[in-house]
Amino acid sequence: MLISEQKPLEDILNYVEGDKSIFLIGCKGCAEGWGSGGEKQVAEMKITLQERGKAISGSVVVDMLCNSALTKLKLRSYKKEIAAADSILVLTDGAGVQTVAEVVNKVVHPGCNTLSSGGAHAEWKEAERCLECGDCMLEFTGGICPIARCSKHLLNGPCGGSQGGKCEVDADIPCVWQQIFDRLAKLGQLDKLDRLVTPKDWSVSLISGPPVKRLS
Amino acid sequence: MKTKSNLERVLEAGEFAVTGELGPPQSADPEVIRGKAKILKDYVDAVNVTDGQTAVVRMASWAACLIGKEEGLEHIVQMTCRDRNRIALQMDILGIAALGINNILCLTGDHQKFGNHPMAKGVYDIDSIQLVSMVKDMRDEKKFQCGEEMAVEPRLFIGAAENPFADPFEFRVARLAKKVAAGADFIQTQIIYNVDKFAEWMKGVRDRGLHERVKILAGVAPRKSVGAARYMKTRVPGMDVPDSVIARLQGVPKEQVSREGVKLCVDIINQVREIEGVVGIHLMAIEWEEVVPEIVETAGLVPRPRFVT
Numbered sequence A: 001m002l003i004s005e006q007k008p009l010e011d012i013l014n015y016v017e018g019d020k021s022i023f024l025i026g027c028k029g030c031a032e033g034w035g036s037g038g039e040k041q042v043a044e045m046k047i048t049l050q051e052r053g054k055a056i057s058g059s060v061v062v063d064m065l066c067n068s069a070l071t072k073l074k075l076r077s078y079k080k081e082i083a084a085a086d087s088i089l090v091l092t093d094g095a096g097v098q099t100v101a102e103v104v105n106k107v108v109h110p111g112c113n114t115l116s117s118g119g120a121h122a123e124w125k126e127a128e129r130c131l132e133c134g135d136c137m138l139e140f141t142g143g144i145c146p147i148a149r150c151s152k153h154l155l156n157g158p159c160g161g162s163q164g165g166k167c168e169v170d171a172d173i174p175c176v177w178q179q180i181f182d183r184l185a186k187l188g189q190l191d192k193l194d195r196l197v198t199p200k201d202w203s204v205s206l207i208s209g210p211p212v213k214r215l216s
Numbered sequence B: 001m002k003t004k005s006n007l008e009r010v011l012e013a014g015e016f017a018v019t020g021e022l023g024p025p026q027s028a029d030p031e032v033i034r035g036k037a038k039i040l041k042d043y044v045d046a047v048n049v050t051d052g053q054t055a056v057v058r059m060a061s062w063a064a065c066l067i068g069k070e071e072g073l074e075h076i077v078q079m080t081c082r083d084r085n086r087i088a089l090q091m092d093i094l095g096i097a098a099l100g101i102n103n104i105l106c107l108t109g110d111h112q113k114f115g116n117h118p119m120a121k122g123v124y125d126i127d128s129i130q131l132v133s134m135v136k137d138m139r140d141e142k143k144f145q146c147g148e149e150m151a152v153e154p155r156l157f158i159g160a161a162e163n164p165f166a167d168p169f170e171f172r173v174a175r176l177a178k179k180v181a182a183g184a185d186f187i188q189t190q191i192i193y194n195v196d197k198f199a200e201w202m203k204g205v206r207d208r209g210l211h212e213r214v215k216i217l218a219g220v221a222p223r224k225s226v227g228a229a230r231y232m233k234t235r236v237p238g239m240d241v242p243d244s245v246i247a248r249l250q251g252v253p254k255e256q257v258s259r260e261g262v263k264l265c266v267d268i269i270n271q272v273r274e275i276e277g278v279v280g281i282h283l284m285a286i287e288w289e290e291v292v293p294e295i296v297e298t299a300g301l302v303p304r305p306r307f308v309t
């Protein structure tokens, strides 16, 4: 179970600022359970964004968004709506956002912060996808998480040890910043890497925050 | 002048700068540092002291800097984000400035997996670029990272590293631009063996006018043996050692290899000097400090400028 809450609306509006048309995705699994991105929240988000002049090209609430095979299949029936959108807003935890980024070649905005995985990483089995940092930054990294997948949690791009697409720490690990670079290049968004990312607020993360759960 | 740094003064005077490097011992023995300091003293403008390089436990960089300082060296304290969070980093920054060290090199640090305590918890609270901007805010705005103000600021000349040979190559100039925007005063590059690739990177640097906003020191290092060159090529992350370099060392009789290594190093110094935007070299002869005087002399870089203070 991945536990998430919606990001402040202000953040979401900043993310979609330049987008005219948006496709919305939610999940009937954890996000529905935690009230951050189920049927109800997706419907509400649709109205909120429309009120602010955004067109919603379509929306879908998938059964298990973190299952990439399932999600790929499901999104096939929304090809047209997705193609018509400038971007996709995903109202789930980091695992769901990264699934969508992996199966669709389109800008993906995270709509939630992941607070805890409750010990399990959803349907992702092959690697860590989310470190429950509590302040999702997938918006700036092409929908791929550098906190979970860079050996040094770097926020400003690849270190000096990245070579041939591999992480300096282990030749079997891909350098996630190379992956982020490639994806942003594909999306024509390399300028996102020029931003100076300021130090992260670790107090909202599960690894560094107080042991008292932030969840109520 | 932002600081009392000798290195800053040399660079501001338009002199071609030479910095050296010193690795502290894996023990509490100060004599090792004194010995190396004596060799380097008249041949460099400042000496970097590494901070737990390759994640092996060694004497703290700031402590070794103080010992070297007693021998008359100007030091660049290296500071990595691997072992300290922003609280510890800022405490050390205040401390080194108060003790009269004038330069800092901000690094992310080699991953703990490479060292002799691979089971340690890596910190990485902030990254090298954020460290640069934190030091700059402390110095120029008198502000801690949290925004609170301090009475006396740390007057440090701020350095950062860059590796023109890492991937993605297209991002490497952009990354330098980020370090400059964050507030780096000078840059020391990764060791250069592939001069063509370095020149290509420098072209990108000039195209964006970055060489006018930051002082770039080209990293060089002599190799003692064919094995050492091979090790660099295959085992050290982020290195680019062309086959021609290994072939050159292989091409001479065994007893002349280290001589050839020195010659090669001088050749590279002469080549990078010609590249517009390179204002100095950073000579990393770690564990081979005794060769530094010869290299600097042969490259025609002595005497080093002296300023009356």
Ligand code: SF4
Pocket (backbone or CB within 6 Å): A149, A150, A151, A152, A153, A154, A157, A158, A159, A160, A161, A162, A163, A166, A167, A168, A169, A174, A175, A176, A177, A178
């Ligand atoms: S090589 Fe890539 S993944 Fe590995 S530490 Fe460096 S930036 Fe992170």
